[in-house]
Amino acid sequence: xxxxxxxxxxxxxxxxxxxxxxxxxxxxxxxxxxxxxxxxxxxxxxxxxxxxxxxxxxxxxxxxxxxxxxxxxxxxxxxxxxxxxxxxxxxxxxxxxxxxxxxxxxxxxxxxxxxxxxxxxxxxxxxxxxxxxxxxxxxxxxxxxxxxxxxxxxxxxxxxxxxxxxxxxxxxxxxxxxxxxxxxxxxxxxxxxxxxxxxxxxxxxxxx
Amino acid sequence: xxxxxxxxxxxxxxxxxxxxxxxxxxxxxxxxxxxxxxxxxxxxxxxxxxxxxxxxxxxxxxxxxxxxxxxxxxxxxxxxxxxxxxxxxxxxxxxxxxxxxxxxxxxxxxxxxxxxxxxxxxxxxxxxxxxxxxxxxxxxxxxxxxxxxxxxxxxxxxxxxxxxxxxxxxxxxxxxxxxxxxxxxxxxxxxxxxxxxxxxxxxxxxxxxxxxxxxxxxxxxxxxxxxxxxxxxxxxxxxxxxxxxxxxxxxxxxxxxxxxxxxxxxxxxxxxxxxxxxxxxxxxxxxxxxxxxxxxx
Numbered sequence: 001x002x003x004x005x006x007x008x009x010x011x012x013x014x015x016x017x018x019x020x021x022x023x024x025x026x027x028x029x030x031x032x033x034x035x036x037x038x039x040x041x042x043x044x045x046x047x048x049x050x051x052x053x054x055x056x057x058x059x060x061x062x063x064x065x066x067x068x069x070x071x072x073x074x075x076x077x078x079x080x081x082x083x084x085x086x087x088x089x090x091x092x093x094x095x096x097x098x099x100x101x102x103x104x105x106x107x108x109x110x111x112x113x114x115x116x117x118x119x120x121x122x123x124x125x126x127x128x129x130x131x132x133x134x135x136x137x138x139x140x141x142x143x144x145x146x147x148x149x150x151x152x153x154x155x156x157x158x159x160x161x162x163x164x165x166x167x168x169x170x171x172x173x174x175x176x177x178x179x180x181x182x183x184x185x186x187x188x189x190x191x192x193x194x195x196x197x198x199x200x201x202x203x204x205x206x207x208x
Numbered sequence: 209x210x211x212x213x214x215x216x217x218x219x220x221x222x223x224x225x226x227x228x229x230x231x232x233x234x235x236x237x238x239x240x241x242x243x244x245x246x247x248x249x250x251x252x253x254x255x256x257x258x259x260x261x262x263x264x265x266x267x268x269x270x271x272x273x274x275x276x277x278x279x280x281x282x283x284x285x286x287x288x289x290x291x292x293x294x295x296x297x298x299x300x301x302x303x304x305x306x307x308x309x310x311x312x313x314x315x316x317x318x319x320x321x322x323x324x325x326x327x328x329x330x331x332x333x334x335x336x337x338x339x340x341x342x343x344x345x346x347x348x349x350x351x352x353x354x355x356x357x358x359x360x361x362x363x364x365x366x367x368x369x370x371x372x373x374x375x376x377x378x379x380x381x382x383x384x385x386x387x388x389x390x391x392x393x394x395x396x397x398x399x400x401x402x403x404x405x406x407x408x409x410x411x412x413x414x415x416x417x418x419x420x421x422x423x424x425x426x427x428x429x430x431x432x433x434x435x436x437x438x439x440x441x442x443x444x445x446x447x448x449x450x451x452x453x454x455x456x457x458x459x460x461x462x463x464x465x466x467x468x469x470x471x472x473x474x475x476x477x478x479x480x481x482x483x484x485x486x487x488x489x490x491x492x493x494x495x496x497x498x499x500x501x502x503x504x505x
Contacts, residue, residue, distance in 0.1 A: 002238035031224050035217035078302040080309040087485065089306065118485065120478040122364065123353055134361060135352050 059195025389481030396474030
């Protein structure tokens with residue numbers, strides 16, 4: 001059999017043609033995507049990668065809600081200039097508890113994967129609410145409403161944690177039980193600052 | 209979720225990749241060179257009088273183009289990682305490439321950078337280009353808090369251009385602040401001492417600037433509660449980060465209201481540690497820049 005005969009057969013049999021198209025289109029995914037999803041060392045957390053606590057988790061959702069990843073990446077690429085500027089380059093295992101991951105694809109602002117601990121909580125808070133009060137030339141928008149709303153306004157933290165536990169995040173019953181208390185009295189900006197401060201290089205100490 | 213070991217996936221990637229390459233080769237080879245491609249019993253329709261399927265073969269250079277791509281792919285997969293876990297003959301990796309470039313960077317600039325890290329501050333301060341580098345380091349790491357003019361910001365982040373250094377203005381003390389950060393704790397006294405005592409303390413603290421107080425009603429409380437850190441004469445203690453109260457620099461604001469707030473409610477200043485973000489050379493340059501003779505405005 002040669003390719004011309006095969007082509008003739010496919011051309012006259014639409015069921016076979018559909019199957020052939022699907023097979024060929026799937027090859028890229030089968031090679032590139034499937035092993036990444038299922039391979040052990042890409043979904044195994046790094047040695048110091050821990051699941052987010054309730055406050056950081058809430059902050060992470062706010063990071064998504066406010067679209068921070070539109071302008072900030074969270075991946076230090078393995079390039080000399082980036083390692084010099086931001087710190088150790090990002091590894092796959094560091095994102096094991098990021099669902100979805102927030103690597104981003106564009107840097108209008110700087111990369112944030114190693115931002116934790118660079119500035120104080122107070123600075124981060126003031127900067128989020130009004131960036132130009134601290135950095136006069138900043139083009140980052142202010143997010144003043146973060147100071148107005150309670151961090152767990154919709155009371156969804158426990159169901160979020162249960163859903164993540166089903167996906168393999170090692171939260172205990174006690175963790176989930178204690179979550180609303182950890183968020184009590186916090187504003188949204190507090191949770192977002194806690195999340196930003198938790199973005200650290202894996203060999204550095206985790207935030208207290 | 210991941211029951212299959214990564215060796216399976218390595219083999220999977222390698223087999224599918226090689227099968228695809230062989231498949232593409234078979235496809236182009238049989239289209240161009242295999243016999244019997246035309247089924248005689250099925251005549252092609254004729255268009256425009258004389259145009260039939262298979263009238264002209266596809267240009268041969270197409271074949272060579274695809275063939276060359278295949279050869280290059282195979283060479284690439286032999287040299288570089290791509291075929292499952294096979295690392296390639298060149299043993300290239302992204303991490304290894306960064307390390308190689310870091311090594312080259314160290315070889316090229318390391319000796320000079322070590323010279324800078326060990327140089328006398330005065331020598332560094334005389335070199336305008338080094339000071340320009342130092343200012344860039346400052347702009348990228350320090351300016352968002354201390355201000356691009358280093359004059360402090362928001363009555364929260366101290367000025368680095370005046371004579372007041374809460375944790376000490378000697379080069380070694382500044383270096384310590386940069387490398388390890390600082391945590392300042394001023395407790396609030398209003399709950400313990402009551403409003404009236406805080407008012408008196410505020411008033412007494414303000415008189416420390418000119419030293420005019422005689423038998424001030426706040427003095428006893430000051431000596432009892434404040435002097436341990438700020439000193440009986442209010443001159444402060446850089447070891448504790450307790451600021452000098454006799455000068456007119458006041459981090460959290462000059463007004464009596466701001467000072468009253470500091471005494472009554474306390475303050476918690478924090479300088480983050482930059483020891484892991486900046487190397488010895490960068491820290492040395494920053495110290496030189498901050499202590500340069502014309503830094504004070």
